[in-house]
Amino acid sequence: MRPLILSLLLLSPLPGVAAECGSIVASVCERPLDDPLPARKVLKVKPTVTPYLVGDRFPVEDHSFVMDPARYGLAPSDGTWRYYALSGVVYRVLNGSGEVLEVIRSRRTSHLR
Structure with a gap:
């Protein structure tokens, strides 16, 4: 019971x-x-797309080059090219023509604009 x-x-x-x-x-x-x-709530993340690719012309006249590449873990320039940073992406650019030689993505250089 x-x-x-x-x-x-x-x-x-x-x-x-x-x-x-x-x-x-x-x-x-x-x-x-x-x-x-x-x-x-869903977070949508846009894929990162570099505005410039290898072979494109980088507008060197509108941006400053990276003055101390060793500080950011980048190899020193040999004088024929320079590093430029734009929106967290570092570009290795040929002097004179402005041609992009290499696109470098680095968290250590993401604060450079």
Whole structure:
């Protein structure tokens, strides 16, 4: 007879707000059952695209070159080319023509603009 009394106690209505929606947790009953859950927020990240590729002309007249490449872990220039940084991407650019010789991506140089 005791299991029957225990099961009747578990099936009996609970006191307070929680009993109204059938849950033993009051916070579950705070939202009406027909109220939809809030939508998930999704972060969309644009893929990084370098504006200049190898062979393109880099606008050297509009940007400053990297003065101390060793400070950023870059090899020193031999004088025929220089490093330029734009939007976190470092470019190795040929002097005179402005042709991009190499596109270098580096977290250590991402603060250069």
